[in-house]
Amino acid sequence: MIDTMAKNEQNNQKSSTVAVDTLTAPDFGAPAFSPLYQQIKTLMLQSLQAGEWKPGEAIPSEMDLATRFRVSQGTMRKAIDELSADNLLVRRQGKGTFVATHAESHVQYRFLKLVPDAGDQNTEGPADRRIVACKKIRATAEIAKLLNLRTGDPVLQAQRILSFAGVPTILEDIWLPGIPFKGLTAERLAQYHGPMYALFETEFDVRMVRAVEKIRAVPSDEEQSLLLHIEQKTPLLCVERIAFTYKDIPMELRKGYYLTDTHHYRNELS
Amino acid sequence: MIDTMAKNEQNNQKSSTVAVDTLTAPDFGAPAFSPLYQQIKTLMLQSLQAGEWKPGEAIPSEMDLATRFRVSQGTMRKAIDELSADNLLVRRQGKGTFVATHAESHVQYRFLKLVPDAGDQNTEGPADRRIVACKKIRATAEIAKLLNLRTGDPVLQAQRILSFAGVPTILEDIWLPGIPFKGLTAERLAQYHGPMYALFETEFDVRMVRAVEKIRAVPSDEEQSLLLHIEQKTPLLCVERIAFTYKDIPMELRKGYYLTDTHHYRNELS
DNA sequence: CAGTGGTCTAGACCACTGG
DNA sequence: CAGTGGTCTAGACCACTGC
Numbered sequence: 051m052i053d054t055m056a057k058n059e060q061n062n063q064k065s066s067t068v069a070v071d072t073l074t075a076p077d078f079g080a081p082a083f084s085p086l087y088q089q090i091k092t093l094m095l096q097s098l099q100a101g102e103w104k105p106g107e108a109i110p111s112e113m114d115l116a117t118r119f120r121v122s123q124g125t126m127r128k129a130i131d132e133l134s135a136d137n138l139l140v141r142r143q144g145k146g147t148f149v150a151t152h153a154e155s156h157v158q159y160r161f162l163k164l165v166p167d168a169g170d171q172n173t174e175g176p177a178d179r180r181i182v183a184c185k186k187i188r189a190t191a192e193i194a195k196l197l198n199l200r201t202g203d204p205v206l207q208a209q210r211i212l213s214f215a216g217v218p219t220i221l222e223d224i225w226l227p228g229i230p231f232k233g234l235t236a237e238r239l240a241q242y243h244g245p246m247y248a249l250f251e252t253e254f255d256v257r258m259v260r261a262v263e264k265i266r267a268v269p270s271d272e273e274q275s276l277l278l279h280i281e282q283k284t285p286l287l288c289v290e291r292i293a294f295t296y297k298d299i300p301m302e303l304r305k306g307y308y309l310t311d312t313h314h315y316r317n318e319l320s
Numbered sequence: 321m322i323d324t325m326a327k328n329e330q331n332n333q334k335s336s337t338v339a340v341d342t343l344t345a346p347d348f349g350a351p352a353f354s355p356l357y358q359q360i361k362t363l364m365l366q367s368l369q370a371g372e373w374k375p376g377e378a379i380p381s382e383m384d385l386a387t388r389f390r391v392s393q394g395t396m397r398k399a400i401d402e403l404s405a406d407n408l409l410v411r412r413q414g415k416g417t418f419v420a421t422h423a424e425s426h427v428q429y430r431f432l433k434l435v436p437d438a439g440d441q442n443t444e445g446p447a448d449r450r451i452v453a454c455k456k457i458r459a460t461a462e463i464a465k466l467l468n469l470r471t472g473d474p475v476l477q478a479q480r481i482l483s484f485a486g487v488p489t490i491l492e493d494i495w496l497p498g499i500p501f502k503g504l505t506a507e508r509l510a511q512y513h514g515p516m517y518a519l520f521e522t523e524f525d526v527r528m529v530r531a532v533e534k535i536r537a538v539p540s541d542e543e544q545s546l547l548l549h550i551e552q553k554t555p556l557l558c559v560e561r562i563a564f565t566y567k568d569i570p571m572e573l574r575k576g577y578y579l580t581d582t583h584h585y586r587n588e589l590s
Numbered sequence: 591c592a593g594t595g596g597t598c599t600a601g602a603c604c605a606c607t608g609g
Numbered sequence: 610c611a612g613t614g615g616t617c618t619a620g621a622c623c624a625c626t627g628c
Contacts, residue, residue, distance in 0.1 A: 163587075
């Protein structure tokens with residue numbers, strides 16, 4: 051019993067916190083209490099961002115990480131739990147914990163919420179992607195603002211069409227910041243088969259982690275009508291997306307125009 | 321040390337599981353291992369559904385519940401954590417854990433994702449709700465299917481318009497199963513100021529917990545154009561929602577038509 | 591079989607709330 | 610101040626995976 055008590059007194063919350071406090075920013079005046087697992091989570095995020103573990107790879111075991119950060123398995127676990135809840139990590143019992151990736155994702159399109167009206171989306175083959183255009187431009191004021199750039203900064207603009215069962219259904223305009231995506235060409239985009247975000251991961255070390263979408267109903271203009279083979283002023287679902295990497299840095303602006311006569315945008319609320 | 325070992329052997333996972341296994345359904349052939357905290361979660365759900373604690377009320381403390389279910393605080397905590405993650409409970413440090421409600425919700429409209437284009441939605445006053453119609457009908461095949469009823473079952477149909485800053489922006493058709501909402505009238509709907517789901521909670525003991533939405537772009541028809549003061553065939557965001565109570569029972573079908581020239585549907589992906 | 595994540599416990603102490 | 614949720618630990622054992 052005495053032995054047990056001694057242990058508890060040594061390994062209580064305060065002493066453990068001190069052990070890691072040296073790793074956190076000094077708190078000038080602000081108390082800003084931050085639990086241990088939060089600090090660990092931040093450190094893990096930095097490792098992810100720095101590319102210490104690549105998408106799809108396994109990270110060290112809970113015990114190894116707990117030892118590395120000098121915390122208990124429980125605390126390490128809580129940190130991983132949160133990263134897992136944020137879809138940055140994926141746990142697999144008996145195998146390990148892996149860095150989330152857009153490649154081998156169970157659902158091919160993690161961010162595409164358009165599904166066929168007929169329930170079974172498994173009957174639907176993979177989308178046919180066709181690159182229409184891809185060129186280097188300079189950021190307009192609007193694009194610069196949304197991508198956190200300056201007006202005139204280099205930007206890569208692409209346009210593509212996705213068809214389901216041969217029917218053109220989605221028209222997308224995509225803007226990418228020029229620096230991180232230096233070297234991306236229409237050819238590279240066209241020849242790649244698979245989710246675009248998977249290509250971003252492997253070729254440019256850019257991992258899309260989160261996105262915000264603004265959805266509106268708009269009438270199709272002339273260009274859209276031509277490309278999608280529809281009458282002018284057909285109502286389209288306009289989906290404006292900004293996708294972020296780690297640290298909430300915007301890395302893509304995408305304006306999608308969805309034909310919703312055989313498909314719909316599915317959303318869950320809770 | 322011997323004392324400690326003895327305790328651990330008594331209070332290990334297996335013996336604790338047995339203590340609660342009597343509360344679970346017998347597992348015919350299927351191993352179907354279910355962790356303790358999951359079983360507790362199920363029991364909590366039943367209490368919530370039975371109305372043992374009303375929306376807005378505090379539930380017993382973690383320790384009390386842990387005692388009641390004969391589990392450790394840690395396990396009880398994990399059960400509550402999950403219910404909290406599902407938005408069924410709300411934890412407030414130092415005060416207690418409360419049953420989630422649509423009334424005193426920090427965000428007035430938990431399920432309404434339409435926000436003004438100009439960032440600051442605080443500048444926008446509360447929506448003006450106007451009931452256009454409310455009558456008892458019999459379920460069509462389509463409505464019956466979506467609400468899990470039989471064709472011809474009694475259904476309450478309502479129509480209303482929401483205006484922001486005096487501008488009619490949302491037109492909604494709502495269908496409710498007749499039995500649980502027996503006694504709901506146009507007058508009651510019209511005189512109530514506040515979220516409709518809050519009224520459902522207090523007057524009919526129906527708590528909306530989850531919803532699925534199908535979103536499309538459609539041209540406005542004649543009726544919609546008149547009610548929203550717009551040209552015919554103006555593109556509208558068609559939002560078809562099915563809202564569920566506990567146990568995934570559908571309790572509302574709602575078809576909303578949103579004008580998206582000054583507002584947009586905001587969605588977060590991760 | 592060893593290694594990984596997943597569950598459970600007991601106990602201590604911290605942070606926040608309100609009387 | 611007592612009561613609540615929140616954090617942390619140490620240690621045990623279970624379930625799953627793959628060699």
